[in-house]
Amino acid sequence: MALLELKDIQKSYYLGKEEFKVLKGISLKFNHGEFVSLLGESGGGKSTLMNIIGGLDSNYQGDVLLDGNSLRHDTDKQLDEYRRKTIGFIFQNFNLIGHMTILDNVRVALEMSDLSRAEQNKRSETLLKRVGLGDHIHKHPNQLSGGQKQRVAIARALASDPDIIIADEPTGALDAQNTDEILKLLDEIASEGKLVLTVTHSDKVAAYGTRIVHMASGKIDSDKQLRDPYQTEPSSGMKLHPLRMVDTFRMAFQQMTYNLKRNLLIIFGGAIGIFSVIFMLGLGNGIKGYINHQIYDQINPNSVQVTKGKADSGTDASAILKSNVTSKDIDKLDNVKNVKSVEKGSMAVSPQLTYKDKNVQGQVLQTYNSTMLEKSIKQGDKPTKKNTVLLPKSIAQKMQSNYKALVGKKINLAFAATGKNGQPIQMSQKVTVSGISDSASPVIAVSYDTLKSIYKDNNQTLKTNFVTANIKGGVAEVQPTQDKIKALKDSNGKKDFQITGAGSIVSTLNTYISLAVNVLAAIAGISLLVSAIMIIVVLYISVAERTKEIGILRALGVTKGNVRGLFFSEALLLGLFSSISATIVAYLIEWGINSAASGAIHYSIIQITAGNAIFGIVVAIIINLLAAMLPASRAAKLDPIESLSAE
Numbered sequence: 001m002a003l004l005e006l007k008d009i010q011k012s013y014y015l016g017k018e019e020f021k022v023l024k025g026i027s028l029k030f031n032h033g034e035f036v037s038l039l040g041e042s043g044g045g046k047s048t049l050m051n052i053i054g055g056l057d058s059n060y061q062g063d064v065l066l067d068g069n070s071l072r073h074d075t076d077k078q079l080d081e082y083r084r085k086t087i088g089f090i091f092q093n094f095n096l097i098g099h100m101t102i103l104d105n106v107r108v109a110l111e112m113s114d115l116s117r118a119e120q121n122k123r124s125e126t127l128l129k130r131v132g133l134g135d136h137i138h139k140h141p142n143q144l145s146g147g148q149k150q151r152v153a154i155a156r157a158l159a160s161d162p163d164i165i166i167a168d169e170p171t172g173a174l175d176a177q178n179t180d181e182i183l184k185l186l187d188e189i190a191s192e193g194k195l196v197l198t199v200t201h202s203d204k205v206a207a208y209g210t211r212i213v214h215m216a217s218g219k220i221d222s223d224k225q226l227r228d229p230y231q232t233e234p235s236s237g238m239k240l241h242p243l244r245m246v247d248t249f250r251m252a253f254q255q256m257t258y259n260l261k262r263n264l265l266i267i268f269g270g271a272i273g274i275f276s277v278i279f280m281l282g283l284g285n286g287i288k289g290y291i292n293h294q295i296y297d298q299i300n301p302n303s304v305q306v307t308k309g310k311a312d313s314g315t316d317a318s319a320i321l322k323s324n325v326t327s328k329d330i331d332k333l334d335n336v337k338n339v340k341s342v343e344k345g346s347m348a349v350s351p352q353l354t355y356k357d358k359n360v361q362g363q364v365l366q367t368y369n370s371t372m373l374e375k376s377i378k379q380g381d382k383p384t385k386k387n388t389v390l391l392p393k394s395i396a397q398k399m400q401s402n403y404k405a406l407v408g409k410k411i412n413l414a415f416a417a418t419g420k421n422g423q424p425i426q427m428s429q430k431v432t433v434s435g436i437s438d439s440a441s442p443v444i445a446v447s448y449d450t451l452k453s454i455y456k457d458n459n460q461t462l463k464t465n466f467v468t469a470n471i472k473g474g475v476a477e478v479q480p481t482q483d484k485i486k487a488l489k490d491s492n493g494k495k496d497f498q499i500t501g502a503g504s505i506v507s508t509l510n511t512y513i514s515l516a517v518n519v520l521a522a523i524a525g526i527s528l529l530v531s532a533i534m535i536i537v538v539l540y541i542s543v544a545e546r547t548k549e550i551g552i553l554r555a556l557g558v559t560k561g562n563v564r565g566l567f568f569s570e571a572l573l574l575g576l577f578s579s580i581s582a583t584i585v586a587y588l589i590e591w592g593i594n595s596a597a598s599g600a601i602h603y604s605i606i607q608i609t610a611g612n613a614i615f616g617i618v619v620a621i622i623i624n625l626l627a628a629m630l631p632a633s634r635a636a637k638l639d640p641i642e643s644l645s646a647e
């Protein structure tokens with residue numbers, strides 16, 4: 001059985017509806033060890049026939065049989081495999097990949113083999129030595145002469161040990177001496193049992209082979225045996241497969257380093273967008289954290305003040321004064337998940353404080369509760385004992401310049417309350433200053449028992465107009481528990497409670513800060529969009545620049561999927577590099593700003609979390625991959641024959 005058999009091959013090209021018959025029924029048989037020269041007039045269809053034999057063109061009539069098996073119904077993948085395993089191409093214009101060294105140009109055909117990288121290098125080196133280029137392996141193609149380039153192409157064609165070598169005018173661009181040497185090499189290849197098919201215009205070249213086939217008007221008009229084919233048994237070939245992902249990445253990386261300056265600029269452009277997003281998120285965390293820190297420095301985050309009321313009135317004292325928290329309400333609050341305990345509280349407004357002949361008016365008189373931080377009491381103690389009072393520093397200073405000396409002194413506390421019938425009642429009591437607080441809050445505090453006894457002394461009953469709910473767990477539990485409290489309904493189905501005091505504004509404030517930060521991050525995200533467009537443009541340019549390279553790779557048996565993978569890998573690498581560099585820069589700037597600001601605010605104002613960084617990296621990679629979709633599929637769809645003829 002013949003190694004290769006052509007059965008009545010016919011091929012037409014169409015210009016519009018007009019048909020141009022190029023091959024009009026070609027039937028030939030070829031065997032191992034033959035060195036066949038295909039001669040014929042220019043434009044006679046020799047290259048067309050070689051493209052069909054080489055598996056680059058499957059749009060023809062007739063049949064090509066390899067070892068008796070038809071290629072007719074082969075899928076794209078099977079044809080890729082056929083080119084990979086069976087065919088080695090040598091082109092008139094060499095078709096080497098410019099950005100690779102000549103060693104890599106040969107090794108690229110072995111990327112698809114099972115050989116280790118070291119074995120691939122060794123085999124490529126051996127082949128380059130064989131074609132006389134052992135001393136040039138690290139040169140690039142543009143550093144070689146025409147004859148040397150063609151030898152690289154021969155070494156590459158031999159790399160995967162194919163049965164058939166197709167050489168389309170291999171000596172067309174060479175001088176007489178180089179032509180002789182290349183022909184000798186081709187003959188040597190045939191002598192090893194391979195089928196060498198050359199297309200030539202030269203009778204001298206044709207005379208070198210074992211057989212001359214002549215084409216005229218799309219048909220074979222003569223088939224001459226010059227000498228016996230070589231009888232050597234061919235080697236058994238090597239195991240080959242499509243490019244693996246890691247090889248695709250390596251090739252993409254190689255390509256990136258070749259166009260280093262351009263790619264560095266793209267990485268820089270992409271990094272600006274990712275940096276802005278990560279930095280904005282970090283700044284948002286910092287500002288939110290700083291404000292919370294400032295607030296929780298004054299109040300206990302795990303205790304919230306709750307009062308009755310339908311609407312959110314924030315810290316409006318009149319709403320609290322009007323409300324009456326019953327023991328039933330307290331039970332209801334006590335049953336809310338994560339509420340540890342509920343303390344009764346009450347407040348009055350505009351208390352008058354008199355010490356010696358000094359009269360000072362305060363804003364709020366409130367029962368001491370867990371929202372107040374003990375650490376803010378800088379002199380003295382809490383007002384837990386009966387008839388003691390805790391003064392804020394601002395009030396104490398108004399009473400006496402040496403305000404610290406007020407601790408332990410008796411002062412008069414007077415305030416107005418509303419009696420049972422709504423009439424105003426003045427209350428007054430001598431109290432001892434238990435301590436002075438540093439808090440920014442102007443609250444004058446006495447214990448619940450003290451206030452209760454003052455009311456009793458005036459024949460009045462103290463109303464509980466707010467309570468303090470102490471929340472279990474960390475600060476993270478506070479917001480959800482506050483939301484549960486706010487969601488409690490009365491018997492009419494209306495909301496029953498509201499949160500008052502400083503704690504109530506924390507969540508609102510956080511919502512606004514988050515909103516502002518997300519808007520800023522989204523604006524920063526626009527630059528990610530710009531970088532996506534940049535990637536699309538750059539990859540399109542890259543596809544255009546590398547059309548020929550894509551054709552070469554396809555001729556070597558690289559699949560469409562591999563080509564697509566190459567461009568996706570490139571986009572992925574660009575995304576990875578830009579996002580990693582953006583993250584590093586963001587963390588460096590975070591460190592710089594926080595160190596510089598630590599003297600002024602004692603707080604890390606930029607807080608980039610791992611989540612922010614991962615978010616930035618993931619978004620960048622997704623955007624890059626999306627951007628690569630169109631250019632990658634365009635590259636994969638390129639026709640190998642057209643790509644090979646690209647300039």
Ligand SMILES: Nc1ncnc2c1ncn2[C@@H]1O[C@H](COP(=O)(O)OP(=O)(O)OP(=O)(O)O)[C@@H](O)[C@H]1O
Pocket residue numbers: 013014022040041042043044045046047048049
């Ligand atoms: N893609 C194509 N579309 C239309 N016509 C084509 C195409 N490719 C080749 N042809 C035509 O088919 C004919 C055969 O071309 P081919 O390249 O196979 O000839 P050739 O024998 O190799 O020529 P040469 O010896 O000059 O290289 C030519 O007339 C050419 O113009």
